[in-house]
Amino acid sequence: MQVTNIPSPAEDVEVSFGSPSGTRTRQVAGGRDVAERRLTAARAVAAETVLNGDHAVVVIGVTSNGPELTWMNPAFERASGYSLAEAKARDGDILSPGYRSVVLARLAEHAMDREPFPMTLPTLRPDGEEVAVPVMITPHFDGRDSLDFFVAVQFGALEPVATPSPDLGYHSRHALETVARVSDILSQVGDDQVLDAIGRLLTRHLYPWCGFFADDGVLTPISGLAGGVAAGQRPPGRAVADQDDPVGRLLGATLMRRVRIGVDSVESAGSPSAQLVEHARAALGGTLAPGGELLVLPLLGRGRTLGVMAVVQRGVGDDQEESETVLELVARRVGLAMDHSRLYEAEHRVAEALQRAMLPEQDQVDGLDVWTYYAPNAEHAQVGGDWFDVVHLDERTVATVVGDVVGHDVEAAASMGQLRSVVRAFATELIDPGTVLTKVDGILEGMRIPRPASLVYATLTPADEETGTWVLDYTRAGHLPGLLISGGEVRDLDGAPGRLMGFGGAERETATVRVRPGDVVMFYTDGLVERRSRTIQDGVQLVRGILQEAAAAATGAADVGEALLRRLSEPPEDDIAVVIIRLPEPTGPAGARSPRQARWRLSSDTDSVRMARRLTVSTCELWGVANAGAAELVVAELVSNAVLHGWGSVVLSLKDPGDGLRIEVEDGNPVPPTSLEVHPARVGGYGMRIVTRLADWGWRPSGAGKVVWARMRQEIPEGLL
Structure with missing residues (x-):
């Protein structure tokens, strides 16, 4: 049948009917209105078929945590044996063991093709039966052209799941799936909750109870890779006493081995073995049957035991050795992950100690109200190249430096330390900011500092003791202008610009401005104003507005700084260094200031x-x-x-x-x-x-x-x- 003529809603529709004896044409009354009504009815029938028909339909949403079940029709519920709520309670884990990684790989492979593709969803029903659901999967995209969800529609009959290998049975596939999932958890779940996630996985598939413990004098449950004793060392005084206890000996082991503890055979109260049994009893309540066993394995790092992993075994079966092998693989992976985490923490502490050693000791400055602030990048190792200095150059002159070496690592901190030392050395001899940075440029050419750096260097010198005014001299090397709040107005200290440090080449200039009592001067690095959600220019305008409000109501530099932090409360995306100097009003006897x-x-x-x-x-x-x-x-x-x-x-x-x-x-x-x-x-x-x-x-x-x-x-x- 072919509709050949639909000129308007008021006209008849010409429809051709094909038959073996030829083609006949007839007029159908009603025009386009009838056609649209029939199309609407057809869509309703199709929707009813999808919702309540015999073909399984499932929607798989795409989230930040990966694919997850979003909706299924009654036919899919009958095929899988799970309702949507039951499937979500299992985190969508209704696929047959051993197939999840294959299904996810196929989805990822065809996600951006924008074309439907066939796939078989092997599903493990609650009664233990495994069925394969052949489906056609179509990816759907949202208005921003981002993958939103998949729609899978059954197009064939259900079939039994084929065993991947003649020698690979149900339990073997369970084991392979478990090891693969543990690897996924170690790479995807946050360090502070990763052991909890692994424990839930093992208790769901293999064991009634699983726990991870560190030895800090007693066996303490841990949920993350950094839990327990930071160095992975056993407490002093435990080594001799623990040699009579199997778990105690395991805590001193450096090789992988398995220890079994009968829940009824622990004799030494308070021993590591007794502590594990008590933890298992507390977790399982009355379900820890007499005669049961705990299987305990060490969590091995490099040449040391970082803790133990314990499970309650269900009993002896054909798959016991296989399950214990899986457990050993899991313990090895967890131990190495813990060791890597602690090595990273140790490196982090070294970097942090280096950074703290290089951060300045702010000099006590009489006659000026000074507030300083430093915060490391929230996403990196709390070490970087930002710094500040506030120092006395002589009895009258106070100098301040705010600088930024590119990077968030130990090399950036080392470069910062070198540059800071050179600037401070020349500052004490030469005073004038332009002259100081010109000399520093010449030195840096021979030092070969591997990172570019920007900075602003300023000096404050009393100009008139009676009026309390000061002279502010400054120069900038590729750095953001400072800000001066005076008389309720905010102005940029944008004079004396210059190239990044080490790229000077020419004499650097010095800009001069007079500051009066009540004025506020602020120097800062770009981490204060720069965010992914806004430009530097927008950030600077935001800071200018905050300073204008805060300086009018503040009685001290700390008030201005605290107001700034309250309004810019989001975690920094770069290191931040800030120096705020406020010139107080003269008070009391001549020359005395607060x-x-x-x-x-x-x-x-x-x-x-x-x-x-x-x-x-x-x-x-x-x-x-x-x-x-x-x-x-x-x-x-x-x-x-x-x-x-x-x-x-x-x-x-x-x-x-x-x-x-x-x-x-x-x-x-x-x-x-x-x-x-x-x-x-x-x-x-x-x-x-x-x-x-x-x-x-x-x-x-x-x-x-x-x-x-x-x-x-x-x-x-x-x-x-």
């Missing part, structure tokens, strides 16, 4: 708490700050937390900007402080509550660690002291 500030580096031990308290009280008395007792309490709490929970040395800073004492305590632990709920069974939890009553407080990242700050309130609640 803020006054003091800074001390303390060791990480309990004696530092007493020292910090004494330093705080004596400084408050010297400055005439009221409520020295309240400041002492706050400092004691913050320093105690830094000693107990922080890493490395502790830096205590006191600043008096004129509107309340500001306290800052820095340590090397990036984890933010937390106020605990007070509970009779918990020791502690009161300290930060006291701080909250006495001061406004917060925290910010600093290098690889953090700074916890507190601004003392002018009025202390009655009865608190």
Whole structure:
């Protein structure tokens, strides 16, 4: 049948009917309206066929975690034996063991062809029967031309699944699929949850219970590759006592071997073997049958045991040896992954220590309010080429440098250290910014520093003691202009531009501007303003707006800096270094200015708490700050937390900007402080509550660690002291 003429909805339709005796033509009344109604009816019939017909249909969505079941019709539910909810509860894992990787590979192979392709979906039903569903798969794309989902429609009869090899049975395919899935999990799941994911996989297919444990004096469950003792070493004093226990001996092994523990035969209470049995009993409750066994294997790194893996065996069967071989392969893979993770962590700590050693010690600058900030890239190894310096060049001149060496690795940090040392050496002799960088250019040509670098170098010198004005001289080497906030307006410090360091060739210039009390000067690296979601220009405009608002209401450089961090709260995509300098208003006797500030580096031990308290009280008395007792309490709490929970040395800073004492305590632990709920069974939890009553407080990242700050309130609640 052929429709040959549809001129308009009002005209008749000419339809030709073919037959063995010839072709006959007749007019069909109704025109295009009838044709459209029939097309609509045909679509409805097709939709009904897809929804409730005998041919299986399934939609496979494409997500960031890979393909996943999105929808299936009743025919597919009957073929597979699973409802959509049941299939999703199994994470879509309804394929026959051994075939999942093949199916995913076929989908990936044909995903971008935009053409339908045939495939067989081998499915394991809940009753153990395996069926093959022949389907035609069509990829569908969204409006942005991105692959959105696949539609698979059955086009043939269901068939039994063919065994991949005559010698490869059901359990063997289970084993191969399990090992492949473990490899996928190790490469795709985050390090902190990867062992939990592997445990769920093994308990789903092979064992009633599985656990991973590290030895830190007791066997502690771990869920990630970095869990347990960081160096993978056994605690002192355990070696001799553990030799009588099979798991204890396993913890000291350097070769792969299997240990079986009868759940009823553990005699030594508190031994590693007894601890494993107790963990299994706690996890399985009453289902840990008497006479059962735990199979334990070491998680081996390079020449050491990092932990153990334990499973409860179902019983003796034909596939027991095969299952144990799979378990051994899994343990080897997990052990190597743990070892690689810890080697990476060790390298990370070395790089971090190098970076922290190269970050500056900010000089205490009388007459200027200085706030500095450094944050490493959130996506890299917390080491890079950004840095800042704030130093006294002589009794009158203060210099600041903000620089950026390209890269986020140890080589970038090493180049930064070399460049920083050269700049500081010439700065102390030559002072003038243009002259300093011109000399540095000449030195860098012979040093062969492998990374390009930008920087801005500035000096501040008092110009008029009575009015409190200063002279700001600066020069730039391929760096973003600094910002000056004066009289409520923000202007770029874009004078004296120049090429990147080492590419100078000509004499560099020096630009000069006068700054007055209340003005704010800011230098920064591009990591502060650059994001994937916006251009550098947009980021600079955003910062200008924030500074204009913050500087008008701020009484100190720290207020401006904290406002900047609050508004730009997303994790940095590049290293960030910031220096903010505010010129305070003259106060008190001639020549005296606020803020006054003091800074001390303390060791990480309990004696530092007493020292910090004494330093705080004596400084408050010297400055005439009221409520020295309240400041002492706050400092004691913050320093105690830094000693107990922080890493490395502790830096205590006191600043008096004129509107309340500001306290800052820095340590090397990036984890933010937390106020605990007070509970009779918990020791502690009161300290930060006291701080909250006495001061406004917060925290910010600093290098690889953090700074916890507190601004003392002018009025202390009655009865608190």
